[in-house]
Amino acid sequence: MKVGLVGYGKMGQAIEKILIAKGHSISKIINIDNIDGIKAINPENTDVVIEFTAPESALHNIKAVLTNKVPVVSGSTGWLDHYSEVVDFCNQQGAGFFYASNYSLGVNIFFKLNEQLAKMMNGQNYESSMIEIHHTQKLDAPSGTAITLAEGLIANNDSKTKWVNKNSNNPEELEIISERVDPAPGTHEITYSSVVDTIKISHEAHSREGFAQGAVLAAEFMAGKKGIYSMDDLLQL
Incomplete structure (x- = not known):
């Protein structure tokens, strides 16, 4: 699986290690220094994007990826006043979106x-x-x-x-x-x-590893999917 990382802080780096250990490849790494590169993410080079960014940039980043029809797994918080807007946008684009406030x-x-x-x-x-x-x-x-x-x-x-x-x-x-x-x-x-x-x-929580592992499981779950999903769908709790 080819995974794009939007956000490369401590969480993004922890996710990267788990992805590589599981045999996946990193297609793109987008952070504040190369944010315009998000426009180049598309189904030809990326199967799914994992997005962990700041509250003020999450909405823009999620929409930018969904515009190019790549499924997004988001763990960003602080932007949920716009959640219904993202759901509507995702459905309009015929894309896939997975959100959880916590992936542990x-x-x-x-x-x-x-x-x-x-x-x-x-x-x-x-x-x-x-x-x-x-x-x-x-x-x-x-x-x-x-x-x-x-x-x-x-x-x-x-x-x-x-x-x-x-x-x-x-x-x-x-x-x-x-x-x-x-x-x-x-x-x-x-x-x-x-x-x-x-x-x-x-x-x-004792470390970020539990969150990162859950995000990778969600990315594996979302590859090739359209629609709106959550941890209830993944874990069937």
Whole structure:
């Protein structure tokens, strides 16, 4: 499989190592220094693109690749206000798009655990909150993973109607506290507190390798595909 990398930071480099170890080849590496080269990515030279870039450039990069009908696997966060726009654009182009806020198998299991616990805690007089901790180079807050967790909790628990990225005294708001500390690949903790006890679930990443492995699996899954996909499709959790 010929894979293009759009974004060549620490995550892109970790993905490259796994791709090569699995026998795949790197067709293009696009970063801030050669961003115009993204226009040269096409089905003749690339089977799929893995895109991990900054929030302010992700939308442009994704659309640029989809325009040339190459499937995109994106892990960029901080741009999801435009997600429906990308879905519509992808379908118009007859291309393929795979998005996940987190590609770790463990985190995706944690997503399901979070939803189930939220259902169990519904109506039980517990106050829920969340904390997420990442390295100082992470530009967006809260993390995409935290947002996915928050949306899963809110959809399954009537006590919260929205999330906020700050301390809150509004009982209908789920507060997400974001901390940026080095080194910290990523920790997410959800707490339910009452006057009698506290229940917590958490996930702590030890390295970027788990995220990178999941992104490569998604790229292998997407080669030759059209349409919109997610980790639920890949893992069938």
